[in-house]
Amino acid sequence: MNDTMKIRAQLKNDLTEIKVLMSHPMETGRRKNDFGDVEPAHFIQLVTATLNGKTVLEAQWGTGISKNPYLTFRLKGAKAGDKVAVKWLDNKGESGAIETAVTAA
Amino acid sequence: MATTLATPLRALAAVWNKPAFDSRDVEGALQGLGVGGSTGPSRDIVLTAPDMAENGAIVQIEVESRIPDTEAISILVEKNPTPLIANFVFSNGALPLLITRIKMAETSELKAIVKAGGKYYSVSRKVEVALGGCG
Numbered sequence: 628m629n630d631t632m633k634i635r636a637q638l639k640n641d642l643t644e645i646k647v648l649m650s651h652p653m654e655t656g657r658r659k660n661d662f663g664d665v666e667p668a669h670f671i672q673l674v675t676a677t678l679n680g681k682t683v684l685e686a687q688w689g690t691g692i693s694k695n696p697y698l699t700f701r702l703k704g705a706k707a708g709d710k711v712a713v714k715w716l717d718n719k720g721e722s723g724a725i726e727t728a729v730t731a732a
Numbered sequence: 733m734a735t736t737l738a739t740p741l742r743a744l745a746a747v748w749n750k751p752a753f754d755s756r757d758v759e760g761a762l763q764g765l766g767v768g769g770s771t772g773p774s775r776d777i778v779l780t781a782p783d784m785a786e787n788g789a790i791v792q793i794e795v796e797s798r799i800p801d802t803e804a805i806s807i808l809v810e811k812n813p814t815p816l817i818a819n820f821v822f823s824n825g826a827l828p829l830l831i832t833r834i835k836m837a838e839t840s841e842l843k844a845i846v847k848a849g850g851k852y853y854s855v856s857r858k859v860e861v862a863l864g865g866c867g
Contacts, residue, residue: 642827655835657813672748676826683826689753691809691817691835693790693865699831700820 632725636711639732643705645676647698647713649723655690671696673716678702679709707731753816758808758843761816765806767852771845774799774853779844781859788836789865795830797846797853802828804847811840837864 631650636643649671656668668690676684684700705711712726752764762771780794795805805828807817817834828846836842839860846853 655813678824681824683822683824685821685823687748687753687819689814689816689818691807691812691814693833693835697792697831697833701827701829702825703827704825 634727636729643702649696653694671715671717676713771852771854777855779855784860788861795844797828799848801849806845808843835865836861
């Protein structure tokens, strides 16, 4: 469904570890391309994560997050089969979303 | 699909903290975040980062707060053109821990600011950068 994001949510001893990888250029607006032109800023500004529809993490990002952002976070109390969803929105209004079910390790 | 998912996020776009992220110094960024006064150094924030980063474009860091009632963690790189990297707010069972990869323009202090119980705490460590990554 979505080839620009990857997600894994693994449950181990009551802790669920979620790993997310997003495909995004994260341009700062300062980098010059091969033609000497400044690449306009293009970066993810907002990331939200939900567990069964309830917000668990809300992040605001600047240009200092690396290209193709990687994020790991942990939840307490999630069960196998619970739904974890992550969405992002960038400064151009583009967005991405992915959902997965928690799996026991 | 993309549009239906984007709608609630668009409403959120207004919340992006432009003054804090656009600030060119740490003080301005902290002011933008609403961090008032001094942030007491805390040993209960574990900030893991390489002492020496080969490539400033990708520096993996881990921040964990052991301070009770941690609500939010902010990450700053003092010598980046815009020091504020990110702000994370935790709720509903999310543990105050994150691992991510950041850009560092040059050798600098890396700071984590924790908001817990309405107060602010900080930790700082130096990361040497061999090749800057903020172009």
